[in-house]
C-alpha cells in the first residue's frame with residue numbers, strides 16, 4: 001500500500017560533505033551490476049540480506065556503502081548490492097542503494113514532540129504490508145491503550161492492522177473484542193494447540209511485522225509458523241512482564257500456506273516494546289487511527305481540538321448516542337493529552353483509569 005503523504009526522516013536532512021581528499025567525479029558509478037536483495041536482519045553495522053529469487057537460507061552479509069550517506073537501512077528494506085555477493089563465509093557485500101519504501105513503520109520513545117525523547121524516532125521496519133498487533137489475553141494482561149496506539153501507527157504508516165490475541169488458553173477474548181466492536185478490526189485467536197491456518201492465510205503473500213509487549217508470545221508464534229526459525233523464547237516474570245528475550249528485528253520467510261498459491265510472504269519478529277510513542281504522528285492521523293470516532297467530527301466546530309474541555313466537541317454527543325464506546329473516546333483523549341506533555345504515556349492503567357483495568361498502554 002502506498003504511503004499517504006511524503007514522510008520526512010533523517011534521510012532528508014542535508015548533510016554537508018566532509019572535507020574529502022577524493023576528487024568529486026560528476027559521473028558517479030551507477031552500479032548497473034548491483035543485484036537486488038531484501039534485508040532480513042541488522043546487527044552492529046552488518047546487514048543480512050537474501051538475494052531476489054534465492055532461498056531464505058542463502059544469505060549475504062553486507063555493509064553500507066559510504067555513498068549512502070546517512071540513510072538508514074532497516075529490516076524490510078529492498079536494496080542493491082555490489083561486491084562479494086557469494087554469501088561465502090567471510091564474504092562482505094556493499095549496499096549501494098535503497099529502493100523507495102512502500103511503507104515505513106516508526107515509533108518514538110515518547111509522545112511529546114517537544115522533548116528529546118519525543119524527537120528520538122526509530123524506524124521499526126520498512127515495506128511492511130500488515131501490522132500484526134500481538135497481545136496476550138493474560139500473562140501479561142492485554143492493554144487496549146497499547147493496541148490503540150498500534151492502530152494509530154498502522155494508519156499513519158499506511159499498513160493494515162491485524163489483531164493477534166495469544167494465550168487464549170489462559171483467558172477469554174470477550175473483554176478485548178468487546179472494546180473493538182464498532183471497528184471492523186480483523187483478529188485471530190491463538191492458543192498453544194490451535195491450528196494456525198486462518199493466520200497463515202492472512203499472512204500469505206505479504207510482509208507482516210509483529211509488534212507487542214515483551215512476553216506476549218511473538219517469538220513463540222514465529223517458531224510455530226516457521227519451524228526452522230529457532231527464535232529464542234523467554235519466560236514471563238511473576239509480575240507479568242516479559243524479559244525482552246528478542247533484541248533485534250528479524251524477517252523470516254513463511255512456508256507455503258496450505259491451499260494458497262504464490263509468494264508465501266514474510267513475517268518479521270521484533271523485540272518487545274514498553275511503549276509505542278506517537279510523537280511523529282500528526283493530530284489528523286491520530287484521529288484517523290480511531291475509525292469509529294472520525295465520522296462524528298464533521299459536526300464539530302471549526303478547529304475543534306476534540307479534547308474533553310473543548311466546547312461543543314461532537315464526539316461527546318456521538319458517544320452519548322451509543323455510536324462508539326466511551327472507553328475509545330477516553331483512549332483517544334488520553335493520547336491527545338500525552339502528546340501535549342500532560343500525561344505519562346507509560347503510566348499504569350490502574351493508576352489513571354481505575355474503572356478500566358485494560359486501558360493501559
Ligand SMILES: Nc1nc2c(ncn2[C@@H]2O[C@H](COP(=O)(O)OP(=O)(O)OP(=O)(O)O)[C@@H](O)[C@H]2O)c(=O)[nH]1
Nearest residue numbers: 167214215216217218219220233234244245246272
Ligand atoms: N499459556 C501460553 N503461553 C504462551 C503462549 N504463547 C507463548 N507463551 C509463553 O509466553 C512466554 C513468552 O513468550 P515469547 O515468545 O518469548 O514472547 P515474546 O513476545 O517473543 O517476548 P520478547 O521477545 O521479550 O518481546 C513463553 O514462556 C511462552 O512459552 C500461549 O499461547 N499460551
Ligand SMILES: [Mg+2]
Nearest residue numbers: 218219245246
Ligand atoms: Mg521474542
